[in-house]
Amino acid sequence: MVKLYTIGFTKKNAEKFFDLLKSNEVNKIVDTRINNTSQLSGFAKGNDLKFFAKELNDINYQHNLDFAPTKELLSKYRKGDITWEKYEQEYLDLLDFRKISKKTDIKNLHKNCLLCSEHTAEKCHRRLLAEYFQEVNNDVEIIHLT
Known part of the structure; x- marks a missing residue:
C-alpha cells in the first residue's frame, strides 16, 4: 500500500x-x-x-x-469565471495532457506529501492529484494532514 x-x-x-x-x-x-x-x-x-x-x-x-495547475486555470477559478466543478475537470484533463500517470512511478510516492497552500484539501488541486493517482493505482491510500 x-x-x-x-x-x-x-x-x-x-x-x-x-x-x-x-x-x-x-x-x-x-x-x-x-x-x-x-x-x-x-x-x-x-x-x-x-x-x-x-x-x-x-x-x-x-x-x-x-x-x-496553469496560471490561467487558477486565475479563472479564483475570479469566479469557472465553477469548482469546471476547475476540477480542466485540472484533471491537464494531468492527462501532461501524461502524469505515465511519467510518475506511483510506488515512488510512498510516504510523499503533496503540498499546496489551501488549509483543507476539499477545494484544492492537491486532493484532485492524490485522487488521480489513486484512480491510476488503487493501492494508494490518501491521508490529508490537517
Missing part, C-alpha cells in the same frame, strides 16, 4: 506543520504550487521549506510544476 499524504500550510504555524510531517514519517514534500516563492508563504517559501524540512526532519523536497 502506497501512503500518499497531502498538506496545506495556510493556518498552520511552522511547529504544527513540521510536527505533522514528522509524526506521519513523511520522507518527501512534493510542492504542487505554481509559485513557491511568494512572500505570503512565510516558512513555506521553496528554498526555506527545503532547508527546514531537511534540517528539522530529514525530509526531502521537490517542486514539481507538472503537478501544478
